[in-house]
Amino acid sequence: MPDDTRLLVGRTALITGAGHGIGAATARLFAQHGATVLVTDVDTEAAHLVVKEITDRGGSAEAHDLDVRDAGRVDAVVGEVLARHRVDVLVNNAGHWVRIPRDFADSRPDDWEALYRVNLWHVFALTHAFLPAMIDRGSGVIVNVASIEGLRGYPVDPVYGAFKAGLVQFTRSLGVQVAPKGVRVNAIGPDVTNTAQSDFARFDPPEWAERWPSWVPAGRVGTPEEQAGVILFLASDLASFVVGHTIPTDGGTGAAGGWYPSTKRPGRSWTNRPMDA
Numbered sequence: 217m218p219d220d221t222r223l224l225v226g227r228t229a230l231i232t233g234a235g236h237g238i239g240a241a242t243a244r245l246f247a248q249h250g251a252t253v254l255v256t257d258v259d260t261e262a263a264h265l266v267v268k269e270i271t272d273r274g275g276s277a278e279a280h281d282l283d284v285r286d287a288g289r290v291d292a293v294v295g296e297v298l299a300r301h302r303v304d305v306l307v308n309n310a311g312h313w314v315r316i317p318r319d320f321a322d323s324r325p326d327d328w329e330a331l332y333r334v335n336l337w338h339v340f341a342l343t344h345a346f347l348p349a350m351i352d353r354g355s356g357v358i359v360n361v362a363s364i365e366g367l368r369g370y371p372v373d374p375v376y377g378a379f380k381a382g383l384v385q386f387t388r389s390l391g392v393q394v395a396p397k398g399v400r401v402n403a404i405g406p407d408v409t410n411t412a413q414s415d416f417a418r419f420d421p422p423e424w425a426e427r428w429p430s431w432v433p434a435g436r437v438g439t440p441e442e443q444a445g446v447i448l449f450l451a452s453d454l455a456s457f458v459v460g461h462t463i464p465t466d467g468g469t470g471a472a473g474g475w476y477p478s479t480k481r482p483g484r485s486w487t488n489r490p491m492d493a
């Protein structure tokens with residue numbers, strides 16, 4: 217057993233949307249595992265706070281102001297980073313469901329464009345910027361944060377669902393394309409994880425909180441730290457033979473596929489019928 221069991225010692229990782237939620241938890245965990253973390257976010261203050269937390273604990277990190285929708289900022293940050301760092305790990309985490317307050321039939325092209333910019337365009341742009349150096353070195357890892365909504369139908373917003381599904385397919389296709397060159401591309405597909413954009417305590421009436429056991433097989437919502445753990449696994453050499461996959465990180469909602477834990481009916485533990493579970 218080696219003395220140092222940290223998984224990312226000597227590696228540099230750039231994470232988008234790392235000021236809050238899953239991205240911030242990933243930044244903290246990567247730093248604990250010895251990585252230098254480039255914390256990027258449109259919320260610059262939050263990015264600096266995450267960097268301060270990491271450096272106060274003796275870790276290595278720096279903040280970058282990056283709105284991933286802005287091609288000019290993407291170019292500028294890529295230039296700054298490549299001048300000073302070798303990026304071993306890229307985590308394309310930024311994304312948002314940007315609620316469109318209407319059904320698809322009533323949506324507009326600018327709604328689709330907004331969802332595209334924040335969920336998919338930047339994944340192409342940042343991957344395209346950092347991939348060539350990874351290919352030249354013959355090593356590198358890309359982890360995309362997709363969604364369970366890219367793996368099942370998402371009636372709330374078919375356009376968001378389409379872009380997250382696009383991310384799943386990009387991960388699969390690029391993963392196969394670059395695996396022979398030593399670069400690994402994978403993704404996670406989160407669901408029901410308590411973060412700023414999925415703040416269930418704020419969105420839902422208090423009585424809903426106790427119903428999670430009859431809704432999610434794991435019996436509760438997930439935490440950003442649980443998502444970060446799977447991102448760390450995919451970023452590390454532990455996942456050296458994992459290529460092109462999206463791992464659902466959803467407490468079992470995807471696998472359940474319409475089956476719900478039934479907590480109130482004696483003798484029946486699951487239902488796919490509209491009973492009061």
Ligand SMILES: NC(=O)c1ccc[n+]([C@@H]2O[C@H](COP(=O)([O-])OP(=O)(O)OC[C@H]3O[C@@H](n4cnc5c(N)ncnc54)[C@H](O)[C@@H]3O)[C@@H](O)[C@H]2O)c1
Nearest residue numbers: 233236237238258283284310311363407408409411412413
């Ligand atoms: N929380 C969930 O249940 C859930 C489910 C499915 C998918 N996801 C995905 O997880 C990823 C992270 O989301 P989260 O749940 O941690 O949310 P979050 O709101 O806590 O974090 C999102 C982060 O992205 C940043 N951000 C937003 N717009 C940005 C932009 N234009 N440029 C740069 N940064 C920007 C925010 O400032 C924030 O720091 C997203 O891609 C999201 O689609 C989350």
